Amino acid sequence: MARNPRRPAQPLSEHFGDLIRVALMEARPAGLHTVQLVAATRLKKSQVQRGIRHLRDVGAAENLTPVIWRRKDGYMFSDDPADWIEYEKKQLAQVLGRLTRMITGTLAPHLARCPDDEWAQLVSAQLTGVSATLAQLSK
Structure with missing residues (x-):
C-alpha cells in the first residue's frame, strides 16, 4: 500500500x-x-x-x-468508576513500595553515615509526607 x-x-x-x-x-x-x-x-x-x-x-x-x-x-x-479506583489504588501502592525501598535502602543509610547532610535531610523531610499521603490514598 x-x-x-x-x-x-x-x-x-x-x-x-x-x-x-x-x-x-x-x-x-x-x-x-x-x-x-x-x-x-x-x-x-x-x-x-x-x-x-x-x-x-x-x-x-x-x-x-x-x-x-x-x-x-x-x-x-x-x-465502572469503582474499577478505576481499584486500579488507581493498586498503582499508588506500587509507587509507595518503590519509594519505601528507596528510603530504607538508600536514604536511611545515607542519613546514618552523614546525619548533617542537608540534601539527605531535605529529601527525608519531603518524602515522609509523600509516603504518608501515598499510604492513605492506597488504602
Missing part, C-alpha cells in the same frame, strides 16, 4: 495504540492479557506495551475511558 506523500506517516506508538484500542474494544467488557493482545494484533510484546502506554497518554489527554489492568482480566476498558 503506497503512502500519501502529503500526509506524514503515523507515528508507531499511535499505530500500536490504535491496534490495541480496537482489540480491547472488540473484547469488551472482557479484557485481554498481553499474550492475547500479541495474538490479536500480531505485534511484539514490546510493541503492545508501547501501544498501551500511548493509549494511556491519549486517553488522559482526550478524556477517554481509561485502560486498566487486573490480574484475572488483563488490560481492559471499564466504564
